[in-house]
Amino acid sequence: MAANLTKQTHFDAIIIGAGACGLMCAVQAGFLGKRTLILEKNSRAGAKILISGGGRCNYTNLHTSHQQFVSANPHFSKSAFAQWTVEDTISFFEIYGISGQEKTLGQLFPQTNKAKDIVEVFTNLCTDLDQPIWLETEVKTIEQVKDGFQVTYERQGKVSQISAPSVVMATGGLPVQKLGATDFALRIARQFGLQVIKPMPALVxxxxxxxxxxxxxxxxxxxxxxxxxxxxxxxxxxxxxxxxxxxxxxxxxxxxxxxxxxxxxxxxxxxxxxxxxxxxxxxxxxxxxxxxxxxxxxxxxxxxxxxxxxxxxxxxxxxxxxxxxxxxxxxxxxxxxxxxxxGYDKAEVMRGGVSTDELSSKTLEAKKVPGLFFGGECVDVTGWLGGYNFQWAWACGFVIAQNI
The missing domain is CATH 2.40.30.10 (Translation factors)
Incomplete structure (x- = not known):
């Protein structure tokens, strides 16, 4: 099928994936007056958020530091956590009506105990900030062009293309296949010559x-x-x-x-x-x-x-x-x-991923490919059980939004 070039309003970035990192990135970019478009393969945003913590979503951990993360470079996450702290996460959600309650070992859950409330904060903000989320949209290819990147995607049975100066890979890791998990971010990294640390199931x-x-x-x-x-x-x-x-x-x-x-x-x-x-x-x-x-x-x-x-x-x-x-x-x-x-279908997260050597710790931009960003689970930064991986995803989304 021949690709159609989509008529579009200008976007500063195309975000691949409406998970924790992608949603936070879109919202934070919107606060800065930047316009993003999220492309999400699933029929709903935040699919993995919705099942986390038994559907209650332990959305951060009070004890978060770089020491609770596994990575080939254990210091890589320090910059992101300095830019977006646990206190920032708590304040962000409190502003939008979600108060946290501490459970075991510093885990923070919404007082409502409903993960959907976390997702609704982002989907409502994306609507208010005019940051569209296209659901049931599968990205086929990403190619570097003169002024940025051209993304080919399939939506409603049609293959189309859209361009932007920046692309954010926020597609998560390989768990859980029934939620649409793929190695797409890793394939894109390899396509652009970036090293990938062997992915394996973690918290499994x-x-x-x-x-x-x-x-x-x-x-x-x-x-x-x-x-x-x-x-x-x-x-x-x-x-x-x-x-x-x-x-x-x-x-x-x-x-x-x-x-x-x-x-x-x-x-x-x-x-x-x-x-x-x-x-x-x-x-x-x-x-x-x-x-x-x-x-x-x-x-x-x-x-x-x-x-x-x-x-x-x-x-x-x-x-x-x-x-x-x-x-x-x-x-x-x-x-x-x-x-x-x-295996991945019983794992909470993936360890390994895009090598931190390939990314700027301050911006999460690929050093070799200006305008290409990786955040969240697809990066070789894997947190402990108990809200740490969400804090990493929120921090990545914030950091990337500042730099697209």
């Missing part, structure tokens, strides 16, 4: 296979507060046993620092010392079984499951030095070697 459940799988299946549904760690990082939050392995906040967090073939460890009782508890109880009740103690610390089901590792039926008086060493190791250094992860 981990799988256990082989002879150990049956043990995890048996415990499916059990949740335990743990310290989870490897040689890079440590998290203290809940883990969840599943029929295919491990999930829960602590596992999702660690997954961003895990690679296939690596091991990590669980401290199943991070606030107490199991040996001190056993020795103290042995003095008072030497005939009490180890199982009884473990059942008081964990669920009965979990305590019984530990019998393949520990002498749970022994009474405390009969525990040997070797038994105590084994108890110490299993409870405080339980080794896990996952087979893999559950």
């Amino acid at each position: 459940p981990l799988t256990i296979t082989g002879k150990e799988q049956a043990w995890y299946e048996r415990l499916s549904g059990n949740s335990i507060f743990c310290r989870v760690w490897n040689d890079q990082i440590s998290f203290e939050e809940n883990i969840l046993f599943t029929h295919w392995g491990l999930s829960g906040p602590a596992i999702l967090q660690l997954s961003s620092y895990w690679r296939a073939g690596q091991e990590f460890y669980l401290d199943l009782l991070p606030a107490q010392n199991i040996i001190e508890l056993v020795v103290k109880e042995r003095t008072a009740n030497p005939k009490k079984s180890l199982l009884t103690i473990l059942a008081g610390l964990f669920t009965r089901k979990f305590a019984e499951a530990l019998q393949i590792f520990l002498p749970v039926d022994k009474n405390l008086a009969s525990l040997s030095k070797t038994d105590l060493e084994t108890i110490q190791q299993i409870i405080h250094q339980f080794k896990v070697k996952p087979a893999g992860d559950k």
